[in-house]
Amino acid sequence: MEFHHVSVLLNEVIDGLDIKSNGxxxxxxxxxxxxxxxxxxxxxxxxxxxxxxxxxxxxxxxKVLKDYKENVILVHDNYGNIENILKxxxxxxxxxxxxxxxxxxxxxxxxxxxxxxxxDAALDMRMDSTSSLSAWNVVNEYSQEEIEKIIxxxxxxxxxxxxxxxxxxxxxxxxxxxxxxxxxxxxxxxPKAVRMEGHHPAKKTFQAIRIEVxxxxxVLENSINNMIQxxxxxxxxxxxxxxxxxxxxxxxxxxxLYKDCICPPEFPTCVCDKKREIKIITRKPMKPTDKExxxxxxxxxxxxxxxxxx
Numbered sequence: 001m002e003f004h005h006v007s008v009l010l011n012e013v014i015d016g017l018d019i020k021s022n023g024x025x026x027x028x029x030x031x032x033x034x035x036x037x038x039x040x041x042x043x044x045x046x047x048x049x050x051x052x053x054x055x056x057x058x059x060x061x062x063k064v065l066k067d068y069k070e071n072v073i074l075v076h077d078n079y080g081n082i083e084n085i086l087k088x089x090x091x092x093x094x095x096x097x098x099x100x101x102x103x104x105x106x107x108x109x110x111x112x113x114x115x116x117x118x119x120d121a122a123l124d125m126r127m128d129s130t131s132s133l134s135a136w137n138v139v140n141e142y143s144q145e146e147i148e149k150i151i152x153x154x155x156x157x158x159x160x161x162x163x164x165x166x167x168x169x170x171x172x173x174x175x176x177x178x179x180x181x182x183x184x185x186x187x188x189x190x191p192k193a194v195r196m197e198g199h200h201p202a203k204k205t206f207q208a209i210r211i212e213v214x215x216x217x218x219v220l221e222n223s224i225n226n227m228i229q230x231x232x233x234x235x236x237x238x239x240x241x242x243x244x245x246x247x248x249x250x251x252x253x254x255x256x257l258y259k260d261c262i263c264p265p266e267f268p269t270c271v272c273d274k275k276r277e278i279k280i281i282t283r284k285p286m287k288p289t290d291k292e293x294x295x296x297x298x299x300x301x302x303x304x305x306x307x308x309x310x
Contacts, residue, residue: 006032006034006105006295006296006298006299007031007032007034007035007038007100008100008240008288008292008296008298008299008302009240009286009287009288009292009299009302009304010034010035010038012286012304013035013038013098013100013238013240013304014035014038014039014042016236016238016281016282016286016304016306017039017096017098017236017238017306018096018236019039019042019043019046019095019096020046020095021042021043021044021045021046022043022044022045022046023043023046023094023095023096024046024047024048024049024091024093024094024095025039025043025046025047025048025049025094025095025096025097025098026048026049026050026051026079026082026086026094026096026097026098027039027048027049027050027051027098027100028051028079028082028097028098028099028227029051029052029079029098029099029100029101030050030051030052030054030057030058030061030074031052031054031057031100031104031106032057032060032061032064032104032105032106033050033057033060033061033064033065034064035098035100036048036050036061036064036065036072037064037065039096039098040065040068040071040072041068043068043071046071046095047071047072047073047091048065048068048071048072048073049073049075049085049086049089049091049094050065050072050073050074050075051075051077051078051079051082051085052075052076053076053077053078053127053128053131053214054104054107054127054128054129055076055128055129055130056106056110057104057106058074058075058076060106061074062074073089078128078219079099079219079223080219080222080223082097082223082226082227082230083226083229083230086230092230093230093231093232093235094230094231094232094235095231095232095234095235095236096231096235096236096237096238097227097230097231097235097236097237097238098238098239098240099220099237099238099239099240100240101216101220101239101240101241101242101246102216102241102242102243102246103115103127103210105298107127112124113125113126114134114135114178114179115206115210116179116206117179117182117183117200117202117203117206118200119179120178120179120180121178121179122136122177122178122179123135123136123139123176123177123178123179123181123182124136125206125209125210125213125214126213126214127214128214131213131214133213134213135182135209135210135213136175136176136177137213138150138209138212138213139167139171139176139182139209140171140175140176144164144165144167144168145164147163147164147167147168148160148161148163148164150208150209150211150212151163151164151204151205151208151209153208154207154208154209154211154212154217154245155204155205155206155207155208156204156244156245157204157205157208159189159190159194160205162189162190163185163186163189163190163205165189166185166186166188166189167182167185167189170185179206182202182205182206183201183202186201186202186205187201187202207243211245216246217245217246217249220246220249220250221249221253224237224239224249224250224253224254224257225253225257228257228277228278228307228309231309232309233309233310234308234309235308235309236281236306236307236308236309237278237306237307237308237309238304238305238306239304239305239306240302240303240304241285241302241303241305242301242302242303243301247285247303247305250305251285251305254278254280254305254307257276257277257278257307258276258277258278258279258280258307259274259276260274260275260276261274262274276310277309277310278307278308278309278310279307279308279310280305280306280307281306281307281308282304282305282306285303285304285305286303286304286305286306287302287303287304288300288302
């Protein structure tokens with residue numbers, strides 16, 4: 001299947017990164033390389049480091065960016081390892097970093113990857129196909145308590161307890177091997193009247209399991225500070241999120257990095273030595289325009305936040 005991914009908030013990202021022609025930029029989530037293509041087009045002597053844990057994304061990016069290969073370094077890795085990746089290439093600091101989080105359109109549409117609740121496939125959901133942990137492991141090997149916690153915390157699913165119970169009951173008879181088998185169990189757990197409301201009944205559970213398989217929130221939370229550290233002064237970090245949990249992490253991390261002092265208010269003078277590290281460029285997150293929403297409905301929950309290193 002052709003790797004196709006519509007780049008979300010493309011113009012806003014490019015404007016927000018404030019690209020310098022001789023700068024070094026990192027796209028930490030290459031995907032279909034749409035954002036990367038627009039970045040590298042603006043470089044003369046600069047470099048783009050494109051990172052993705054999906055080998056198919058790396059392969060696609062090498063084709064999309066082939067005319068700019070002198071300016072591009074592609075790395076099969078997780079953006080959480082950015083410091084080591086840069087060190088491997090003798091780079092100390094960069095001028096901009098982009099993260100476009102979540103699952104790509106290609107990954108959703110490629111049946112064999114097992115990301116979609118609308119297509120029957122083996123339970124997989126690994127962004128990095130070389131990883132040992134898949135959705136099958138989570139569903140068939142995690143305890144009931146662990147499954148409930150994941151679905152509640154990462155999916156914000158109010159039926160998490162029942163879904164976890166029904167998964168454990170089902171797998172006593174036979175393992176749950178496919179996406180449709182999991183969807184069937186979820187539908188049994190959620191009352192019919194509730195299933196008729198709004199979104200697909202399995203949507204939140206699938207999101208939660210995917211986040212667990214790929215450790216998405218852990219990696220994000222642990223990476224933002226590191227990314228600010230490797231930026232040059234004036235360099236920018238742009239992050240596109242697709243659900244409230246991601247956005248909350250970005251918002252709170254930026255807020256902490258913006259603080260000039262974290263001493264208790266009763267202290268007469270500052271003793272913490274905390275210094276403000278960033279300027280927040282987007283006081284409120286940027287969202288897709290009506291035009292973009294009509295052209296790409298999957299962009300509807302996207303939010304872009306940008307910070308600049310002081």
